[in-house]
Amino acid sequence: MIGVPKDADVELDIRLEAVMEGVLVTGTARAPLRGECARCLEPVVSETEVGFQELFFYSADEAAEGDSILDGELLDLESTFRDAVVLTLPLSPVCSEDCTGLCVECGVRLADAEPGHKHEVVDARWAKLQGLIPEHNNDQES
Ligand SMILES: [Zn+2]
Ligand SMILES: [Zn+2]
Structure with a gap:
């Protein structure tokens, strides 16, 4: 390292x-x-x-x-x-003692990210349902 x-x-x-x-x-x-x-x-x-x-x-x-x-x-x-x-030599060198590391979701360096950087975590069950709902927008005939 x-x-x-x-x-x-x-x-x-x-x-x-x-x-x-x-x-x-x-x-x-x-x-x-x-x-x-x-x-x-x-x-x-x-x-x-x-x-x-x-x-x-x-x-x-x-x-x-x-x-x-x-x-x-x-x-x-x-x-x-x-x-x-x-x-x-330090076993785990750090750039600064309070380095917050990388975002586990997207890998961005948290020190460079906006304060409170986080991701909307969509529940896996809902994510599935969202894909199942058909879109009806174009079904109406004039
Ligand atoms: Zn660091
Ligand atoms: Zn992120």
Whole structure:
């Protein structure tokens, strides 16, 4: 429903600390979000800011399964960032907290419709009868 667009600019603010086993990265990332309102399907544009902390080990010998390891002098923050962002994403993003969604009858977006938008609901039994009544308008001969 919502996510960080491909090729989005992600602002990073990170601090690196050398520790015994590796490099501890602490930071925040800010990224744009694009998605669709779960209620009315309008585009939703927002942004997320996440904090993360990850220890990058100098060597695989000291790291456990799933730990991050320094690649030479490179830190690959992508999966760290992705994991952090995923946790912040709303399951049902909405364009606004009070979004009223779509009309169940005609699908119009209620925020765009006239106030009190509703439909005359014709009782199914009457609808049937209406079709059965013949029209006599043209029966009279002069
Ligand atoms: Zn909406
Ligand atoms: Zn409607």
